[in-house]
Amino acid sequence: MRITVNGVTTNVDVEDEMPLLWVLRDELKVKGPKYGCGIAQCGACTVHVDGLAVRSCSITAKQVEGRDVTTIEGIGSPDALHAVQEAWIEHQVAQCGYCQSGQIMSAASFLSMHPSPSDDQIDHAMSANLCRCGTYPRIREAIKTAAAKMREA
Amino acid sequence: MKPRSISIFAIGFLLLGAAGTAFSHGPGDDGSQIDLVVNTPEEDVTLEAGLAAWDRIYTVTSHPRCSNCHTDERNEPMWSGPSYGKTRPHGMNINAGDSRIGVETIFCSTCHVQSTAPNTVRHAAPHTGHPWMLAPVEFNWFGQTSETVCAQMRDPERNGGRNGDDLVEHIIHDAEIKAFITWGFNPGGGREPAPGTMQEHLDDMVAWTAAGMPCPVDGD
Numbered sequence: 001m002r003i004t005v006n007g008v009t010t011n012v013d014v015e016d017e018m019p020l021l022w023v024l025r026d027e028l029k030v031k032g033p034k035y036g037c038g039i040a041q042c043g044a045c046t047v048h049v050d051g052l053a054v055r056s057c058s059i060t061a062k063q064v065e066g067r068d069v070t071t072i073e074g075i076g077s078p079d080a081l082h083a084v085q086e087a088w089i090e091h092q093v094a095q096c097g098y099c100q101s102g103q104i105m106s107a108a109s110f111l112s113m114h115p116s117p118s119d120d121q122i123d124h125a126m127s128a129n130l131c132r133c134g135t136y137p138r139i140r141e142a143i144k145t146a147a148a149k150m151r152e153a
Numbered sequence: 154m155k156p157r158s159i160s161i162f163a164i165g166f167l168l169l170g171a172a173g174t175a176f177s178h179g180p181g182d183d184g185s186q187i188d189l190v191v192n193t194p195e196e197d198v199t200l201e202a203g204l205a206a207w208d209r210i211y212t213v214t215s216h217p218r219c220s221n222c223h224t225d226e227r228n229e230p231m232w233s234g235p236s237y238g239k240t241r242p243h244g245m246n247i248n249a250g251d252s253r254i255g256v257e258t259i260f261c262s263t264c265h266v267q268s269t270a271p272n273t274v275r276h277a278a279p280h281t282g283h284p285w286m287l288a289p290v291e292f293n294w295f296g297q298t299s300e301t302v303c304a305q306m307r308d309p310e311r312n313g314g315r316n317g318d319d320l321v322e323h324i325i326h327d328a329e330i331k332a333f334i335t336w337g338f339n340p341g342g343g344r345e346p347a348p349g350t351m352q353e354h355l356d357d358m359v360a361w362t363a364a365g366m367p368c369p370v371d372g373d
Contacts, residue, residue: 017270039277040264052260058278059266110259124258127246 001065005030006074016062020054021045023061024071032072032101036130043129046102047071053109072101075108083153084108087146095133103129107143115151117143187328187335189355191321194363203364204372206357211299213354214306216347218337222287223294228253230287231295236344253287261285269331272341279342283332289313303368317362324355 001016002009005028012027019038024030024047033056036044040055047056048070056069076082081089084107094100103126110117110125117125122140131139198206213219217234224231228249233240250257264278265285272279288294291311294302305311306320315323327334328351337347338354347354361367 039274041276041278046263053263054266055264055278058264058280060268063266063268106259106263113256114258121258124246124248126259128259128264 001061003028003061003064003069004067005069006071007068012061014061016060018061019057020047020059020061020064020069021056024056024069030071030073033105034098034101036099036102041130042099042102043106044099044102046105046129048075048105048109051109051112053106070105072105075105082108083149084111084142084146086149087142090145091138091142093135093138093142095131095135099129099131099133103131103139107139107146111143111147111150115147117147119144187331187351189325189328189352191325191359192356194360198360198364200364200367200372203361203367204369206360206364207303207367207369208299209349209357210306210354210361211302213337213347213349214294214302215297215299216337216345218340218344218347219333220295220297222333223292224287225293225295226290228287228290233295234345249287251290253289254284261287271339272336272344275343277342279336279340279344281332281336282330283327300369303366307366307368317366320362321355321358324351324358 001012001014003012003023004010005024010028012023014023014027021033021035021038024033025035033047034044035057036042038057040058043055045056046053048054048068049059049064050067051070076085082104084104088094088100088104093103106126106129110122114121114125119140122143126136126139126143214223217231217237221231221233228251230243230247230249231240232243247255248258249255249261255261255263262284266278266280267282267284268280269282270280292305292313294305297305309315312320313323324334326332334354335351338349338351340346
């Protein structure tokens, strides 16, 4: 089947039911999305499908056929970071960093629909992305900084 | 009872004549089918029989598998029932918002994908053939009495504009797309299903609507 990831369409020979995360990491060698729980409980594998955050461990290859998949590798580049990535660096959010690609993808999707979120909205939107290092206060501040950057852009 | 045989798979339909109307649908992702028969009563359904049917319907609507997502204007899905331990709001600080699909913060579909495949993995976010969502706020069943739910169910102003036939059709359509009612009777993942079977639930809805949708207060 043909799958489009970060703007590149590729033929992949996989079972229809293979989770997207497996397609990304094992077939396409796109390693940004992380395996955490495999059951949509932690958020480490979050990607965008047609611009909305989705847990790639729980959606199948067949379900994304013909749709646009974006991973952490595709929302910005080293020369032109996404506003959320910039804010992540400014606030030095990451500690171990394992959950961060999922956090950033969830935050980017959320901010695309809510340019001026309240703290309460941020907490609701991000609570399903777990961080065992407990970087939540920095995550919230970075999202507020990213929101400001996106409003000014 | 006059049977109307309905073999429900997923897509397409075929009318077979006046005595029996059959709908033949292609298989879902798992190849399974759901066979429902609309047993239309040939005689009037008594008030007593209608109330008995309602009591059984209420055991379904009040079961956690159904009521956990039929919650009030706080827009919180609930975790309750033997699969969940202590009754509490959905973990992860989830709130579906006034949209009831999570537009305001995080879409339900972020974790609950749309799929007719069986739910086989314990603790995984469940899925159905319908996009995941809370029921409309008017359909508030969680913790509500039989009388309250019954009054809502028969009120077109609060049941999605449905008459009795529409309520029956709602169950049939749900089976066609393997949506929430269908999932409630076969939730998988170690979750306790709603009591009875979908066929029994359909039989009860047919009987209750044929009886004029009586509520407990009508039997006093």
